[in-house]
Amino acid sequence: MSAQADGLNAEQLREQLQHLASVAGVRQWDLGAGCSTDTSVQVDRGEAKQMKGAQRSSITVRVWNEDGLVGITSTSDLSPTGLATALHGAREASNFGNPDDTPAFSPLATAPLAALDQPRHEARSILELLDTLKQAEADLLGRHPAISTVPYNGLAQRSSERLYLNSEGACRHQSLTTASLYLYARAEETGRKPRSSGAVRLAYGATELDIAGCVEEAAERTIAHLDYAPITTGRYTCVFTPEAFLDLIGAFSSMFNARAVLDGVSLSRRESLGETLAAPFLSIHDNGLHPGNIGATAFDGEGTPTRRLTLLEGGVLRNFLHSEATARAFGVAPTGHAGMGSKVSVSADWFEIGATPGAAAGAQGLDHRAGSGHGCVGPEGLVLIDSLSALHAGVKASQGSFSLPFDGWLIRDGERRSIEAATVAGDIREVLKALVGLEGEAKITPDGLCPYVWVEGLSITGDA
């Protein structure tokens, strides 16, 4: 075995694969591997609901055949036999490689990696996790008589390793510990509909989790939705919380994705670079290295170092996210956003959204708590969009349109009331240009960094 209990053994894997490749006449290959050990608990009203443990391992072998075509095979079997079978499978798959779009090794696969401050933590016993979660659940249940259950909850910890090797000597390795806590409470008052909300926390170890903060936020958000009313269908000025706006941008990240551009399924085209996509004060960077990105990866699936990349600056599209192959097609350097495959996927890491340095953040004096800002809030009030749902179903990324259920509040005359059930709909291109301004300091969330974002004239459908 080259992995599992003792972790990944890079040198052993390299020797094994080099030998197998040599026997098979394969001169160029690379490999991505990962293994992890997880423990997690769930509780239900003071009792253990489920306790889980998992040891996982996986490997993807990629080979180039004599015609330069690429094939891959993945397996969870890291034994020598598994490795041999994977190499054989990849060799056969290479017969169906695409001659018009062949990946190569990243020119940055041996470039220096950024140093990440990721302290490793010892795993806690699962019974300790259980006690911690029971206490957190009890705290949350005690916050309000209407909170009867916390139906979705979990406390998990993980120790993981990643590895990238190639036949030209590249060797990347990263090990990491992480922990997560989520608490989603359900509250119901007599004669009224049940309401639900929650919170999530991430850290490098279970002892580092902000459990009290998670309980506090879950309680506050759940209780705040108890007093609800339907909203009248119409157009409203909306304020997205940092979490909600990051979800929206993430759902349309193919705008920044060179793979999607080349495939013709992005809203952007090659020539979109330099075009104005958003209000002039908006900047978006992708920065997997941000200290707030718990569990950041130091390199991508091709071994390219992770780095900060400007996507939008002053509302203008500046760069796309790239793999090796798309970067070659655009004549730029890979950006560290690749997966691994015969057709390499590209994806964003962690967004930083904020005002362009040196520019004002749009309209001044925005204050969603007071429901006031820049004369864009009419008598109908202001809609605060707390969280978006069903992004997988309600977003048409290649069309630009979205229609999404949300939890939020109507703020009118300084008073805030939860909205019973509603959807928000629009077109991302119009949203980005209809930004009114950015409110407050950017907040670190699991998906990125973002302030409150004001948008004018969004369509809200309600039950009223």
Add this chain to the structure above:
Amino acid sequence: MVSSPAAPTTAERGGVPHDAGQFADPLWRARLEPLLALGRAAGADLVEVFLERTDHLGALAEQEAITSVSPAFGKGAGLRVFRGGHDGFVSTNDLSEAGLLSALDQALGMLGLVRPLQGLGGGFEGLADLCDHATAKADWLGRCPALAEATARLLEGTNQLERHGHHLQARRSTYARDWQEVLVAASDGTFARDIRLHQSLGLSVLAADGEHRASLGRRYGTSGRPDDLRQWDAEASAQDLCASTATMLYADYVEAGQFPVVLANRFGGVIFHEACGHLLETTQVERGTTPFADKVGESIAHPAVTAVDEGLSDGAFGSLSMDDEGMAPQRTVLIENGVLQRFLSDRAGELRTGHARTGSGRRQSHSFAAASRMRNTFIAAGPHSPEELIASVDRGLYCKTMGGGSVGPTGQFNFAVEEGYLIENGSLGRPVKGATLIGEAKEVMPRISMCANDLELAAGFCGSVSGSIFVTVGQPHIKVDSITVGGR
């Protein structure tokens, strides 16, 4: 064929089976019985082992090229220990004796139990004779199309899209073949093996003409039919998709509001799956997140509604010879003439809620503990013609094709309408896009007032607590008297 390279010998395998049928090896009985005995001797009420081997092939064609071929294979075990109302679950890729013992130790430890040195006694009386559903399926993998044939069919699909479509900016066809062999052994004597084969095929396009854009797709899927891809009518599928795309490319956005809605058959059944089906799983009873928990025998839907979940339909995506806990599937009537009959239940669901198991314990892979999940779920056919439903609506929405959807922890559901038309004065009107249907199961089920006589099923994937699984949704055309339509 990429997926089935020459099988290594037993010696080369190091004792870990790889060739088809290996879970039938008596080795496994000899290995698992002591493990189960040890678990019971440690004080567990029940110990269950789920072993799995998988062989996956995915392929993608874009325009005139095969752009991705992604084979994958794997193995693993999921080991679950029950004691009282609690359970511990451990998964591992290590199928060696030491690996399984380590998993057992970890699972026992979660419940405060310690493995004894010997597994004698403890109430385990040995495994029953192997209930082998896989015998007749040993050749399924070999009978599937080889990669050359599969990729040729995908290219036929994208070529047919080019032939029948207009303004197509991107054309894609995808193929996925998932082969799985499972062995389930439990200390109550359960000992069963099965082989599953699922194949799915997708076509999708993005059409663009100036500012007008439309992206649509179709998916087809079956289980247990190795020849399925060979029998696919690529031209008919392409014509169907291109016709819808041409219509939707110039469609206006739907006006938001409350309307009567007629949902087409086949994938229209996602409304029942999301709005009600999930709430009839015992996992939801356990969580306290279903409004129907204490409603068995009571009316929860319009008398026009009878709903069924079953795992028996030949070739359907959600059909099974046994569930992932070794139990034979059944036809479970969920709602009959509007009255709730029963819940879908698995082993843990039966233990914790008292609802008898229904052969519905399902999981994506060995990494997940089984949970009560849907199989082939549909609203039964009614007496009307589809035209009667449309004629009964003065002003509303006809949803010809549905996108995905989800249900939240308070029973609120939503799903996207991929292809919609206005209904005006009892007739179909202009196409509209951007609609989302939202509501709550409790409120919507009594509003399904008419069911047509054209029940059809459609393949899909369902993601939930035990991962992403193969399911079928279905219904005839149905009419919902009023529902909130999100739009612009």
